[in-house]
Amino acid sequence: MKTVLIATKNKGKAKEFESLFLPKGYKVQTLLDIEDSIDVEETGSTFEENAILKAETIARQTGTIVIGDDSGLIVDALDGKPGVYSARYAGEEKNDAANTEKVLQELDGVPESKRTARFYCALALASPNQQTVTVAGTVEGRITEKPAGKNGFGYDPVFFIDEKGKTMAELVKEEKNAISHRAVALKKLEGLLETFLQKEEEKQ
Numbered sequence: 001m002k003t004v005l006i007a008t009k010n011k012g013k014a015k016e017f018e019s020l021f022l023p024k025g026y027k028v029q030t031l032l033d034i035e036d037s038i039d040v041e042e043t044g045s046t047f048e049e050n051a052i053l054k055a056e057t058i059a060r061q062t063g064t065i066v067i068g069d070d071s072g073l074i075v076d077a078l079d080g081k082p083g084v085y086s087a088r089y090a091g092e093e094k095n096d097a098a099n100t101e102k103v104l105q106e107l108d109g110v111p112e113s114k115r116t117a118r119f120y121c122a123l124a125l126a127s128p129n130q131q132t133v134t135v136a137g138t139v140e141g142r143i144t145e146k147p148a149g150k151n152g153f154g155y156d157p158v159f160f161i162d163e164k165g166k167t168m169a170e171l172v173k174e175e176k177n178a179i180s181h182r183a184v185a186l187k188k189l190e191g192l193l194e195t196f197l198q199k200e201e202e203k204q
């Protein structure tokens, strides 16, 4: 089976990539499987910049093809926050529940019609000897007044999807993976990944 390395230490993302890639015939490896893997500093001001930083840093370190994922929540009433700071919104320790609570507090008193938001996922594909490419995907929703659901990760319990009548955390894995920002981005990356792998083989 073909293997693809994802430059992430996020368990929720890792699980999603495994399910998304399995039907395509790929086995997924992440930085959670690699001992002493380095932390990539996310110094970019856009999701794309950070996805590139993750993918290129790890591609250079491992000498293989790598996918970087930088994603987050964009809330209209908060002028796009937490945005690229989604993981550390309530502090450096990256606490999903605390991040979610902070968004709910900041939206206190904001009416339902003004609680529009979207998840954004930028994916970068890099290898030591090919030009890096990026793609992106989004999914539209609204921020609820309190968390609901146990599935998924991050801000999923407060992200309500009108078409489903449920929060992202109330969807089963298959449902999230059919509509998520990550799934939309990955669909755009599929063909590019095949080309990358072919070119890599030709070089060997």
Ligand SMILES: O=P(O)(O)OP(=O)(O)OP(=O)(O)OC[C@H]1O[C@@H](n2cnc3c(O)ncnc32)[C@H](O)[C@@H]1O
Pocket: 007, 008, 009, 010, 013, 042, 069, 070, 071, 072, 073, 086, 087, 088, 096, 099, 119, 152, 153, 154, 155, 156, 180, 182
């Ligand atoms: O950088 P890596 O190692 O990949 O892991 P991370 O958790 O730091 O990931 P990001 O820098 O991309 O930050 C993304 C944050 O946005 C949130 N997020 C991203 N995708 C999400 C999803 O599908 N559902 C809910 N929240 C999500 C989540 O809270 C993450 O902490």
Ligand SMILES: [Mg+2]
Pocket: 042, 087
């Ligand atoms: Mg991160």
